[in-house]
Amino acid sequence: MTNKILYLAASMVLLAACGSEGEDSSEPVTIDHATEAQRIARESIIIDTHIDVPSRLASRPADVSQATESGDFDYPRAVAGGLNVPFMSIYTPAGHEAEGKSKATAESLIDIVEEMVATTPEKFAMATSVADVRRQFKAGIMSLPMGMENGSPIDGDLDNLRYFYDRGIRYLSLCHGSNNHLSDSSYDETRRWNGISEFGAEVIREMNRLGIMVDVSHASDEAFWQILDVTNVPVIASHSSARHFTPGFERNLSDEMIVALAEIGGVIHINFGSMFVSQAALEYSRARMAAGKEYLAEHPELSESYLYREFPAIYEKQNGPMVYASMDDVLDHFDHVVKLVGIDHVGIGSDFDGVGDSLPDGLKDASGYPNLVEGLLRRGYSEDDIRKILGENLLRVWDAVETYAATTSSST
Secondary structure, eight states, X not given: OHHHHHHHHHHHHHHHHHOOTTSOTTSOOOOOHHHHHHHHHHHSOOEEEEEOHHHHHHHSOOOTXXXXXXXXXXXXXXXXXXXXXXXXXXXXXXXXXXHTOHHHHHHHHHHHHHHHHHHOTTTEEEOOSHHHHHHHHHHTOEEEOEEEESSGGGTTOHHHHHHHHHTTEEEEESOSSSOOSSXXXXXXXXOSSSXXXXXXHHHHHHHHHHTOEEEOTTBOHHHHHHHHHHOSSOOEETTOOBGGGSTTOTTSBOHHHHHHHHHTTOEXXXXXXXXXXXXXXXXXXXXXXXXXXXXXXXXXXXXXXXHHHTHHHHHHHHHOOOOOOOHHHHHXXXXXXXXXXXXXXXEEOOOBTTSOSOOOTTOSSTTOHHHHHHHHHHTTOOHHHHHIIIIIHHHHHHHHHHHHHHHHHHTO
16 A cells, blocks of 8 residues: 555654664654544544434434533534534435425424524534635634435425525435435335436436535445436445445445446545444344334334334343444445545545444544544554545545536536
8 A cells, every 4th residue: 555655654764863873773763643643633624424413403402512411423522533524414214205294304404503503603604615614624613514315305396406505405315214206225125216216317417517416325226326327526425334344235335336436536435333334233233123123013102213212222131232343344444445446535424423322432423533543544544645534535526516516507
């Protein structure tokens, strides 16, 4: 790995600099990776493309500008971790489409993000462009761009897509846990469209025209390939990992898909949730989910949220504790993508506040990014390459999407 060679070369330069006349220059130089990681995290733009704070606050209101007792994100922990660009996920449950509630749900979550900014403008600011992110980073303000998880709120009307663009949405995943009117989901075996719908293709073209990044996370494999056929700009996977480590798990991307994503300039953002990075954790989670659905069928008075909040503790008592991935498991995904397609096509999509109690040690909440940086340093990544992973790769894609939109609008 060229990064490792550069890193070793830098270490040799340090060794030479430390030697002088009358001194024993054979003394090895000890590199404090933890201190270096803290510095890099503090000085870099760190972008996490998927944090489910709005949904968390909708069900459990809290002031995340202050330290909170629950959840994975709040301002003090984010600052401690160096996070300065958390994409707020505007998530709509799949069932809301049939109930006609998707658009209202999305609007209410955007309201929550806007309220965060309005009440503490000295800490948070909306961000709708790369320029916003860079300017607010220099000013020491945390940017809150928004991505829409599940395109259901578009509700068959391109005017709704334009409306959500105007409200600040800058990436959109076509679907979530079930097929919808735009696309088939990786979690839904019925395959309504065998990929994306005709209207889904129209939405992608309009996203390109407006300047909204296309997110392939949650899309079925067929939908993924069709999205790449339609888009004219790079796309992202906002919170997916490498299927190489979880064979058969369609929610993650295969090597072939990662290569295709990279060929058009895209970026895969690694999900920290244990089931996304560890086969053992995935098998445990699948068994728990199956048992939970059976439990809900026997107790129809309970809501689906019970499956994610209360039921895990019940399951653990009967079947043993949760199987967690390790930091090394997460780092292996970064290594795999870099070896496959290079350093320019991988980033961070933690899924904080979206995967429950399934996060690895060292990455339990928004304070953990320096631990990830330290792990990358220990594996030989250079500081420049780490900065790409932390945020510059995503900014490159976002800039390309903005540029295409500006060019398209000026020519029409």
